[in-house]
Amino acid sequence: MAIPTIVIGLLLIIVGLIGYFLGTPPEGADAVSVTALIPAFFGAVLFVLGLVAAQIKGKAVMHVMHVAVLIGLLGLVGSAMRIPKSIAAVQEGGEALALYAQSAMAVLCFIYVALCIRSFVNARIKKQAE
Template sequence: MTKSILSVSIVLVALGIVSFVISDFASVTALIPSFFGIVLLILALVAMSAEKKDQTGVKKHTIHAALGVTLLGLLGSFRGIPAFIGSFGGEELARPMATYAQVVMFVLCAYLLFAGVQSFIKARKKRAAA
């Protein structure tokens, strides 16, 4: 799970930076995916460190925190989804780069949240079987 969090965090940081550059540095809000990515990156590194030190409690809480941040990212980026879907029907996007960044962030966060829930279910079944 920590590798998934690390991977998604790196992509989110890159997404924010690319969005900011492509939008000609017009708004700091283009960096929002990067802010989420940095928080997730820190949490992933803490979880990896805890895993190496065999601190399962710290790792567990850190991954839960990362998925909480991911849920906030998912909810915050959802507002781009209706605009994106509407663009297929001919509606013009007011801020295309922002919409695309929100959609990519939504998909990444949805993936990470789904993978996290699957990981929790698997861990619970493993504990129950032991």
């Protein structure tokens, strides 16, 4: 699961950077809020955990991957909770880029959590078969 963790991490970093650099500042602000980089922050953590998991062996990999899936789950819940507010903001004439970034983060985190759960189940089945 190290490679999928690295890939999802990179994709989340890209989503965050796109949201930050292509976003427009709100009225009265000089720059886009740092909150636009939240997907990038989650992605950076997942990327690092993926690199760590690729370098270590044994039970330590399991612990690192459990931390990574927890980060992915937090990203999924956090981004999914914000989507309804972003939809309402877009309907009132707000910028749609935040909605796209939050939706992309939710989808990527959902895919990642689903892949991790499948991997954990397969590992448990393999362990029981031995």
